[in-house]
Amino acid sequence: MHKEATIREPLVLGHKTYHQVTEDVCKPIEGKAPKTWYILFAIAAIIGVYGVGCILYLLGTGIGTWGLNKTINWAWDITNFVWWVGIGHAGTLISAVLLLFRQKWRMAINRSAEAMTIFAVFMAGLFPLIHMGRIWVAYWVMPLPNQFGSLWPNFNSPLLWDVFAISTYLSVSLVFWYIGLIPDFATIRDRAKKPVAKKIYSMLSFGWSGRAKQWSRFEMVSLVLAGLATPLVFSVHSIVSFDFATSVIPGWHTTIFPPYFVAGAVFSGFAMVQTLMLVMRKAYNLEAYIHTKHIEYMNIVIMATGSIVGTAYITELFISWYSGVEYEAYAFINRATGPYWWAYWAMMTCNVVSPQLMWFKKLRTSLTFTFIIAIVVNIGMWFERFVIIGTTLHRDYLPSSWSMFYPTHIDIGIFVGTIGLFFVFFLLFTRYFPVLALNEVKTILKSSGQSYKDGTAKTPAFSIEEQHLADVKVKPSITKETIASAVQEETKTVPVQKKVDPITDPVIDPALAKIVTSLGSTDATKKDDLKELTGLDAITEDKLNKIGILTFSQIANIDPTADLALLTAYLGNAGSQANLLVWKMEAEEKLKNDNN
Amino acid sequence: MGSNVVFYAMYNDDDVLKDGAKKLVAKGVKVSEVFSPFPIHGLDPIIGLKETRLGIMAFIYGLTGLALALIGMRYIMITDWPMNIGGKPNFSFLENMLAFVPIIFELTVLFAAHAMVITYFLVNKTIPGMPAQNPDPRTTDDRFVMELRLSENSKFSEKELEEMLMETGIVELDLKHIK
Numbered sequence: 001m002h003k004e005a006t007i008r009e010p011l012v013l014g015h016k017t018y019h020q021v022t023e024d025v026c027k028p029i030e031g032k033a034p035k036t037w038y039i040l041f042a043i044a045a046i047i048g049v050y051g052v053g054c055i056l057y058l059l060g061t062g063i064g065t066w067g068l069n070k071t072i073n074w075a076w077d078i079t080n081f082v083w084w085v086g087i088g089h090a091g092t093l094i095s096a097v098l099l100l101f102r103q104k105w106r107m108a109i110n111r112s113a114e115a116m117t118i119f120a121v122f123m124a125g126l127f128p129l130i131h132m133g134r135i136w137v138a139y140w141v142m143p144l145p146n147q148f149g150s151l152w153p154n155f156n157s158p159l160l161w162d163v164f165a166i167s168t169y170l171s172v173s174l175v176f177w178y179i180g181l182i183p184d185f186a187t188i189r190d191r192a193k194k195p196v197a198k199k200i201y202s203m204l205s206f207g208w209s210g211r212a213k214q215w216s217r218f219e220m221v222s223l224v225l226a227g228l229a230t231p232l233v234f235s236v237h238s239i240v241s242f243d244f245a246t247s248v249i250p251g252w253h254t255t256i257f258p259p260y261f262v263a264g265a266v267f268s269g270f271a272m273v274q275t276l277m278l279v280m281r282k283a284y285n286l287e288a289y290i291h292t293k294h295i296e297y298m299n300i301v302i303m304a305t306g307s308i309v310g311t312a313y314i315t316e317l318f319i320s321w322y323s324g325v326e327y328e329a330y331a332f333i334n335r336a337t338g339p340y341w342w343a344y345w346a347m348m349t350c351n352v353v354s355p356q357l358m359w360f361k362k363l364r365t366s367l368t369f370t371f372i373i374a375i376v377v378n379i380g381m382w383f384e385r386f387v388i389i390g391t392t393l394h395r396d397y398l399p400s401s402w403s404m405f406y407p408t409h410i411d412i413g414i415f416v417g418t419i420g421l422f423f424v425f426f427l428l429f430t431r432y433f434p435v436l437a438l439n440e441v442k443t444i445l446k447s448s449g450q451s452y453k454d455g456t457a458k459t460p461a462f463s464i465e466e467q468h469l470a471d472v473k474v475k476p477s478i479t480k481e482t483i484a485s486a487v488q489e490e491t492k493t494v495p496v497q498k499k500v501d502p503i504t505d506p507v508i509d510p511a512l513a514k515i516v517t518s519l520g521s522t523d524a525t526k527k528d529d530l531k532e533l534t535g536l537d538a539i540t541e542d543k544l545n546k547i548g549i550l551t552f553s554q555i556a557n558i559d560p561t562a563d564l565a566l567l568t569a570y571l572g573n574a575g576s577q578a579n580l581l582v583w584k585m586e587a588e589e590k591l592k593n594d595n596n
Numbered sequence: 597m598g599s600n601v602v603f604y605a606m607y608n609d610d611d612v613l614k615d616g617a618k619k620l621v622a623k624g625v626k627v628s629e630v631f632s633p634f635p636i637h638g639l640d641p642i643i644g645l646k647e648t649r650l651g652i653m654a655f656i657y658g659l660t661g662l663a664l665a666l667i668g669m670r671y672i673m674i675t676d677w678p679m680n681i682g683g684k685p686n687f688s689f690l691e692n693m694l695a696f697v698p699i700i701f702e703l704t705v706l707f708a709a710h711a712m713v714i715t716y717f718l719v720n721k722t723i724p725g726m727p728a729q730n731p732d733p734r735t736t737d738d739r740f741v742m743e744l745r746l747s748e749n750s751k752f753s754e755k756e757l758e759e760m761l762m763e764t765g766i767v768e769l770d771l772k773h774i775k
Contacts, residue, residue, distance in 0.1 A: 010698075015737065016635065018737065018738035019737055019738040022633075022738065030758055037603055043650065056651045119682040131709075143668065146603075151677060152672045152673070152677055154679060155669060155672065155673050155695065155699055156673070156679065156681060156686075156692075158698075158700075161698040161702075163700060164698070164699055164702040164703070164706075165698065165702050167708075168702045168703075168705055168706045171706070171709075171710065172705065172706070172709045172710070175709065175710065175713045176709075179713065179716070182722060183633075183634075183736070185757060186728065186736045187633065187736040187737060189728065189736075190728070190730070190733035190734070190735075190736045190737065191733070191737070193745050201727060202727075203724055203725065205722075205728070206722035206723055206724055206726060207721065207725070207726025207727055207728050207729070208728065208736075209631060209728050209730040210631045210632055210633060210735055210736055211629055211630070211729075212629065212630040212631075212632070212640060212643060212645055213645055214650075214720050214722070215632065215634070215635035215636070216635070216645060216647070217646050217648045217650055217719065217720055218635065219647045219718055220634055220650045221650060221712060221713065221716045222764060223639055223651075223712075224650065224651055224654045224708075224712060225709055225712075228705050230710075231701070231705070232705050235698065235702065239698055242698075293715070339704065341606055358658060386770055400769075404630075438636040439736075440634065442633060442634045442738075443634045443635065443637075446611075454660050462733065519620050536680055549610045558679060560765075566762050568765065579765070585718075
């Protein structure tokens with residue numbers, strides 16, 4: 001087991017057992033959905049359907065239904081595309097990059113963050129598809145021989161690189177997500193009572209059995225996929241930025257774009273994860289798994305990437321002046337002081353100023369504040385893309401071509417519709433899928449669980465019936481009472497006990513006797529009532545007494561690292577190593593209380 | 597020995613199972629399988645599982661994707677239709693290769709990832725519609741089951757194996773007689 005420094009804050013709060021982790025995650029899936037879920041789902045579905053209607057109208061009528069004109073030939077469509085792709089960056093970053101860095105806090109959020117990624121990339125992919133106008137020939141972007149009616153696609157074009165980058169990213173993220181889901185689906189399958197649910201989850205779990213070899217392959221696949229997905233995450237948004245950076249438009253033609261876009265994508269992605277996670281942890285009672293520390297870690301990422309984005313904005317400004325290119329300089333002066341000044345300053349406030357507030361620990365650990373900032377960042381990042389795209393294009397080289405962009409209701413309908421569709425997908429996900437990587441969380445329970453860190457949990461992670469005893473122990477008032485009554489009982493029973501001499505008993509194995517003597521000597525008058533220890537019955541007590549173990553102090557002296565096979569063998573069924581360790585800990589506790 | 601006996605020893609803790617497996621293996625017992633709800637780190641060498649070769653396969657698949665992308669780009673952009681951009685047709689692969697790096701990278705990743713995942717599903721026998729084979733439904737929740745087979749441990753008797761298992765801190769023991 002991996003040991004973790006005690007100074008690190010626990011990642012799983014409270015006294016969780018393996019079974020409780022399963023319960024906490026599976027309960028919302030197995031029970032009835034709350035009314036709020038249906039209300040939210042209905043709202044999202046209505047908005048989504050409206051969006052689909054707008055898309056159908058656009059496909060039937062043409063791109064002219066958008067507010068585009070001769071000068072601004074790219075506006076909300078590509079803004080929304082980049083915005084959604086950016087949001088789709090956090091999920092794989094969390095699961096891949098944080099896996100490579102062995103960050104355990106990823107386990108609580110990676111599942112839903114990846115789901116968010118996949119749905120966001122769906123939404124992103126929609127925009128280039130409908131922008132093609134003739135969506136039914138969308139397959140022409142694939143490298144098909146010339147006989148299919150088009151020439152080979154142009155592999156020199158970043159727009160085509162985008163096709164490959166985004167489809168690779170989407171499909172790899174999807175399988176990465178699904179591979180993690182399989183063992184968790186198996187857990188739900190094995191718990192399912194209703195035949196239909198059982199059937200569906202056993203289909204989804206692909207017959208997962210949890211064999212040691214399967215787990216060993218699982219870990220390898222996860223690691224390799226993480227290694228592959230990490231450069232993929234960086235490549236996708238770099239390529240998206242090439243769409244602009246390789247064109248000769250002042251304001252776009254800059255080499256800073258790839259790193260600046262990637263940082264911005266991670267920034268906006270984490271903001272969206274925060275937005276969703278803060279609601280989800282409350283709605284699904286997952287506060288013990290996604291708690292303030294997780295939120296704080298994500299806020300630190302937001303702060304770091306937000307600072308990179310801010311630096312990039314300022315660098316751009318500086319270079320536009322320093323380069324001495326008047327067109328470049330004009331593009332930036334126009335952004336800040338032209339007719340779209342409000343978009344520029346909205347972007348600057350939301351993306352540069354607001355994440356800097358996260359330097360204050362008080363603010364970054366406040367959930368309400370985090371939620372507000374997350375929303376602000378989402379808005380700011382949408383404006384960033386609009387500033388880069390719309391504001392740059394609206395001043396053409398010839399002043400006669402200067403124009404403004406006014407979105408039509410179709411523009412707005414499609415954008416709002418994708419938000420609705422996104423939430424339809426996400427709500428369905430939270431309803432039917434395990435929202436937490438429950439089996440992965442179990443692997444960090446012993447190293448990062450709160451009760452394990454402060455030593456109140458029993459070392460074997462017990463089932464729920466047995467764990468309640470550990471819970472009783474942490475309440476000090478109860479412990480004192482039981483100890484007090486135990487002491488009374490002891491004084492009554494001691495005189496009745498007869499003397500046992502362990503050394504002269506002929507049946508004892510000499511090796512066993514050696515173990516017993518290593519536990520320290522005692523005499524029969526000091527005998528404790530060993531039956532007070534959990535699961536220690538009269539027969540076992542008798543057996544222990546026979547070999548000379550009479551007191552709690554002896555049991556407390558048991559060395560868990562030593563070879564206890566002889567002792568467990570002697571005790572038989574009741575004396576498993578797990579039980580011995582529990583007894584040892586309980587005895588230690590009792591002695592501590594006695595000394596007080 | 598006409599019949600074979602399968603022991604399913606259940607534990608309620610991963611570390612207890614690991615210690616138990618260590619002890620059993622030290623005595624010369626062969627552990628044929630372990631079913632657990634999550635990966636138990638450090639168990640594989642104890643029960644004699646070799647490290648998976650999926651990583652090597654992923655590398656080979658990646659190389660395949662890389663080769664295919666190189667050949668494809670050379671054929672499409674240079675041989676078949678040398679695109680004329682600004683009066684500079686694509687006549688040399690080496691000089692034009694830089695523009696194809698993104699595509700070559702994406703195809704390498706695409707092949708490595710998907711082919712490895714397909715291989716993973718096939719070797720794991722996790723395919724839609726496969727029946728689950730864990731002996732107890734609790735092994736996907738909080739129980740850990742170690743499987744021993746009498747046929748693989750012919751130097752021990754059924755009784756001996758049972759006793760050895762009892763010493764390792766099990767919580768349940770299930771015997772199955774297979775004809």
